[in-house]
Amino acid sequence: MSDKLQDIINKQQDQIAPGEENMDNIVQLVGFVVGEEEFSVPILSIQEIIKPIEWTRVPRTPGYVLGVFNLRGTVIPLIDLRLKFGLPSEKMTENSRFMVMKNDMETAGFVIDRLTEAIRLKKHEIGPAPETAMQEKTMIEGVGKQDDKILTILKVDKLLERDF
Amino acid sequence: MDEFQEILQDFLIESFELIEQLDQDLVELENTPDDLDLLNRIFRVAHTVKGASSFLNFDILTHLTHHMEDVLNKARHGELLIDADVMDVVLESIDLMKALLTTIRDTSKDEGIEVDACVLRLSAITNGESPAAVEAPVVQEEVAEVEEVAEEELDYANMSDDDVEAEIQRLLEERQAADKAKREAKIQAGEAVPDMPIADEDVDAEIERLLIEKQAEDKAKRQAKIDAGEEVPQLPDVPLEEENADTPAAEAAPAPAPVVTAPAAAAPKQPAPEKKAAPAPTATTVEQTIRVDVKRLDHLMNLIGELVLGKNRLIKINDDVEERYEGEEFLEELNQVVSIVSLVTTDLQIAVMKTRMLPIGKVFNKFPRMIRDLSRELGKKIELEISGEETELDKSIVEEIGDPLVHIIRNSCDHGVESIEQRIAAGKSETGMIGLKAYNEGNHIVIEITDDGAGMDPDVLRSKSIEKGVISEKEADSMGDKEAFALIFRPGFSTAAQVTNVSGRGVGMDVVKTNIEKLNGLIDIESELGKGTVMKLKIPLTLAIIQALLVGVQEEYYAIPLASVLETVRIGKEEIYTVENRSVMRLRDEVLSLVHIADIFEVEHVFDSSEHAYVVVLGLAESKIGLIVDTLVGQEEIVIKSMGEYLHGMDGIAGATIRGDGGVTLIVDVAAMMHMAKTIKSSVTGENGAAGGGASRAKTQPSDYKVMIIDDSKTDRKIMTLALKPLGITLVEATDGVEALNILKSGEHQFDALLIDIEMPRMDGYTLATEIKKYNKYKNLPLIAVTSRTGKADRMRGVESGMVEYITKPYSADYLQNVVKRNIKFTFSEESA
Numbered sequence: 001m002s003d004k005l006q007d008i009i010n011k012q013q014d015q016i017a018p019g020e021e022n023m024d025n026i027v028q029l030v031g032f033v034v035g036e037e038e039f040s041v042p043i044l045s046i047q048e049i050i051k052p053i054e055w056t057r058v059p060r061t062p063g064y065v066l067g068v069f070n071l072r073g074t075v076i077p078l079i080d081l082r083l084k085f086g087l088p089s090e091k092m093t094e095n096s097r098f099m100v101m102k103n104d105m106e107t108a109g110f111v112i113d114r115l116t117e118a119i120r121l122k123k124h125e126i127g128p129a130p131e132t133a134m135q136e137k138t139m140i141e142g143v144g145k146q147d148d149k150i151l152t153i154l155k156v157d158k159l160l161e162r163d164f
Numbered sequence: 165m166d167e168f169q170e171i172l173q174d175f176l177i178e179s180f181e182l183i184e185q186l187d188q189d190l191v192e193l194e195n196t197p198d199d200l201d202l203l204n205r206i207f208r209v210a211h212t213v214k215g216a217s218s219f220l221n222f223d224i225l226t227h228l229t230h231h232m233e234d235v236l237n238k239a240r241h242g243e244l245l246i247d248a249d250v251m252d253v254v255l256e257s258i259d260l261m262k263a264l265l266t267t268i269r270d271t272s273k274d275e276g277i278e279v280d281a282c283v284l285r286l287s288a289i290t291n292g293e294s295p296a297a298v299e300a301p302v303v304q305e306e307v308a309e310v311e312e313v314a315e316e317e318l319d320y321a322n323m324s325d326d327d328v329e330a331e332i333q334r335l336l337e338e339r340q341a342a343d344k345a346k347r348e349a350k351i352q353a354g355e356a357v358p359d360m361p362i363a364d365e366d367v368d369a370e371i372e373r374l375l376i377e378k379q380a381e382d383k384a385k386r387q388a389k390i391d392a393g394e395e396v397p398q399l400p401d402v403p404l405e406e407e408n409a410d411t412p413a414a415e416a417a418p419a420p421a422p423v424v425t426a427p428a429a430a431a432p433k434q435p436a437p438e439k440k441a442a443p444a445p446t447a448t449t450v451e452q453t454i455r456v457d458v459k460r461l462d463h464l465m466n467l468i469g470e471l472v473l474g475k476n477r478l479i480k481i482n483d484d485v486e487e488r489y490e491g492e493e494f495l496e497e498l499n500q501v502v503s504i505v506s507l508v509t510t511d512l513q514i515a516v517m518k519t520r521m522l523p524i525g526k527v528f529n530k531f532p533r534m535i536r537d538l539s540r541e542l543g544k545k546i547e548l549e550i551s552g553e554e555t556e557l558d559k560s561i562v563e564e565i566g567d568p569l570v571h572i573i574r575n576s577c578d579h580g581v582e583s584i585e586q587r588i589a590a591g592k593s594e595t596g597m598i599g600l601k602a603y604n605e606g607n608h609i610v611i612e613i614t615d616d617g618a619g620m621d622p623d624v625l626r627s628k629s630i631e632k633g634v635i636s637e638k639e640a641d642s643m644g645d646k647e648a649f650a651l652i653f654r655p656g657f658s659t660a661a662q663v664t665n666v667s668g669r670g671v672g673m674d675v676v677k678t679n680i681e682k683l684n685g686l687i688d689i690e691s692e693l694g695k696g697t698v699m700k701l702k703i704p705l706t707l708a709i710i711q712a713l714l715v716g717v718q719e720e721y722y723a724i725p726l727a728s729v730l731e732t733v734r735i736g737k738e739e740i741y742t743v744e745n746r747s748v749m750r751l752r753d754e755v756l757s758l759v760h761i762a763d764i765f766e767v768e769h770v771f772d773s774s775e776h777a778y779v780v781v782l783g784l785a786e787s788k789i790g791l792i793v794d795t796l797v798g799q800e801e802i803v804i805k806s807m808g809e810y811l812h813g814m815d816g817i818a819g820a821t822i823r824g825d826g827g828v829t830l831i832v833d834v835a836a837m838m839h840m841a842k843t844i845k846s847s848v849t850g851e852n853g854a855a856g857g858g859a860s861r862a863k864t865q866p867s868d869y870k871v872m873i874i875d876d877s878k879t880d881r882k883i884m885t886l887a888l889k890p891l892g893i894t895l896v897e898a899t900d901g902v903e904a905l906n907i908l909k910s911g912e913h914q915f916d917a918l919l920i921d922i923e924m925p926r927m928d929g930y931t932l933a934t935e936i937k938k939y940n941k942y943k944n945l946p947l948i949a950v951t952s953r954t955g956k957a958d959r960m961r962g963v964e965s966g967m968v969e970y971i972t973k974p975y976s977a978d979y980l981q982n983v984v985k986r987n988i989k990f991t992f993s994e995e996s997a
Contacts, residue, residue, distance in 0.1 A: 055828070077811050
């Protein structure tokens with residue numbers, strides 16, 4: 001019994017092992033589109049991604065705070081990234097998703113237009129945020145270069161920070 | 165080290181529990197100084213704390229408690245009568261003990277608190293001196309102590325071995341000193357002084373003799389006691405001199421004297437047989453309890469919360485299914501299951517809630533002591549009567565309720581109960597009574613604080629508040645007595661002529677209000693001048709799961725804690741009046757200000773054609789407000805959930821809950837909402853631009869505005885005309901109500917506002933206003949009263965007849981201009997005139 005178990009564990013480790021030496025240098029991201037642009041956030045900061053469900057407006061909040069919704073018994077704020085980024089609001093479509101992100105302190109849902117893909121980037125492929133973006137306020141963690149595209153990586157902590 | 169921490173924890177928990185009971189016991193003791201049960205209980209506390217603290221090496225605490233123990237011990241043996249002065253010192257020492265324990269809890273050390281003065285006083289008492297005479301030099305003490313030995317002797321049985329040892333040491337030294345003194349005296353007297361060794365021999369011989377004597381005596385005593393079947397210690401008739409010398413005898417005392425007193429059951433170091441000998445007649449009935457971490461209970465409560473939500477959802481689904489499959493057989497079964505689940509959930513919830521309940525006596529306990537201290541401090545005689553202390557409340561509420569009660573009771577002592585002379589002059593008994601009563605009322609607990617003091621004078625309160633700038637004269641005029649009583653809760657208000665130590669700094673009572681509001685509680689004050697005051701605090705039993713009223717506005721729903729809902733009424737739109745830009749309605753004999761929930765929560769106004777409005781009358785602490793909503797949905801049990809840091813502390817929202825359908829409903833923070841209502845402009849009676857029938861045409865120049873002046877006095881008309889001239893608006897004059905009505909009916913002019921005098925021939929201002937308001941198209945035409953009638957009744961009548969503003973003569977031109985401008989929504993700058 002325990003031999004079998006050990007076998008399985010060993011096998012699993014063998015499977016994982018080959019990539020391991022590079023793991024430290026690789027950043028896994030999830031890409032999504034808001035408006036015309038593609039953004040991404042580290043995969044570990046995402047709790048889950050769900051299809052849009054009903055939400056409740058919370059009065060006296062900035063426009064981009066759509067309200068709160070019920071995620072299996074927990075009340076979670078919902079933020080429209082379109083509005084947050086200063087884009088005109090648009091109706092949600094088939095492709096819209098609530099992306100539930102979290103850090104140590106806070107959990108919140110973000111409305112995105114559509115998901116693209118999971119992305120693996122090597123650390124050296126990520127450059128710093130453009131200097132024009134103000135260092136303190138910027139929501140941009142860095143810029144990833146991938147083939148022919150440029151990918152904006154967002155700071156989750158900044159997204160989850162209350163700024164009103 | 166960990167072990168030490170663990171012991172320390174237990175020690176602290178035990179000590180704090182003991183002390184809690186202590187205060188009350190002590191005050192009770194002062195009234196019944198010879199209650200042996202009480203004394204024993206108190207003694208035991210000091211003893212237990214002493215024992216444990218010496219074990220844990222808290223020297224200062226041990227030092228203090230040791231002396232406390234001495235005093236109490238004497239009292240216990242009937243050698244000391246506990247009077248108020250002694251009690252002061254004992255209470256002081258207990259305060260110090262508390263302080264020390266708190267320090268220990270915070271720092272694990274008993275440093276930084278000065279106990280010497282108190283210890284000195286304590287030992288003075290032990291020595292039979294008045295504690296006031298503590299300042300007397302310490303030299304005297306030695307003499308006193310020698311005398312005291314006789315009394316202390318008795319108690320060796322009760323002392324721990326260490327103490328006995330120390331005592332022996334001390335006595336020996338004393339004895340030696342005394343011998344020395346004696347010898348010196350002899351030298352002086354020219355007598356031959358025997359050599360030291362001989363003296364020692366003498367002592368030994370005497371010791372031998374005394375030991376035998378003592379043992380015989382003990383035996384006789386024990387026999388006597390066993391015969392009498394009593395446990396009360398007696399004072400032996402042993403001559404002082406001899407007792408002084410028989411120190412070694414004492415060493416043997418602990419063992420052979422097991423029945424001397426009813427030993428404190430909690431004394432840990434006493435030999436076992438003694439414990440057996442004590443049937444602990446004083447022990448209070450011990451409940452079977454187990455200590456549970458509050459966090460676990462909180463977690464349990466959370467889980468129950470989820471269950472309640474699930475139950476709500478199940479009920480909803482059941483209803484849906486019932487509708488769809490009416491008449492099917494399985495329905496009945498489903499129904500049964502649902503109702504059982506629902507029943508059990510409710511029971512479970514109540515059961516868990518009960519585990520979190522504490523008797524309010526826990527809070528009440530500290531008040532006898534407080535009243536006692538206060539009455540001594542204030543030189544008044546006050547008695548406290550507590551009832552209903554077994555009433556139970558949620559732990560979190562019990563913790564919150566203490567402070568407000570302290571403030572209220574202090575206030576009652578200081579401002580309520582009069583001085584002894586005043587009371588006698590008023591024909592009352594010398595002793596003032598303060599009652600503290602708790603009882604259940606539905607889902608609430610009511611705490612009633614009564615005093616038979618001077619009562620409150622609403623007029624004094626009003627004039628004081630005006631003086632202090634808490635309210636304006638206008639507000640004061642329109643204020644009922646109840647509202648005037650509520651003034652004491654305003655920040656910055658204090659009626660005491662002098663600021664005393666006890667109260668009167670003007671902070672206390674608004675703390676009460678804030679705290680009670682935090683608990684969703686209500687405050688009700690009744691007071692009769694000369695008879696006293698009754699203050700009622702009405703507090704919900706629990707905070708986590710609450711009953712709520714669900715209301716709808718447009719497409720949204722909000723939950724209002726039912727605890728704050730006094731009633732709901734349906735009114736016609738015409739019952740809403742506007743006074744100084746605020747909407748009000750008459751509710752029986754009160755004027756209730758109104759606010760629309762949509763204005764507070766920025767709900768988009770879609771035109772509402774309904775002729776009726778629902779008003780939810782909210783009461784919190786001492787204030788009231790009417791909240792207009794579109795629909796009343798019903799009552800539901802809701803679980804308060806936080807909305808997380810991101811949306812924490814949003815104005816007017818206390819949290820959210822999940823409804824049966826899985827949707828989120830926001831919970832109204834009634835306190836915050838009431839506050840917000842004060843600053844929100846009303847839009848209750850209609851939208852902008854609808855004023856004055858067809859007067860909503862575009863205004864391109866100042867003269868497009870038309871105002872009619874109705875006054876029988878030519879001078880008054882002239883004054884108004886002059887005052888309004890700079891605005892450049894068109895003015896039309898009328899000399900009385902009938903004429904004004906005719907002009908209006910003729911339809912020749914479209915007025916933006918009317919300025920109406922009240923006192924007029926043919927038709928007065930009130931009648932005119934009532935007549936005008938009968939026309940639907942003038943419903944929103946602003947009617948401004950300009951009059952010299954300033955009474956409250958007049959203003960009230962003005963409001964009822966439909967006036968929106970009330971200008972009293974004389975007025976300044978600027979003021980009139982501003983009022984008119986505001987009411988006609990004048991948008992031009994004055995230079996254009």
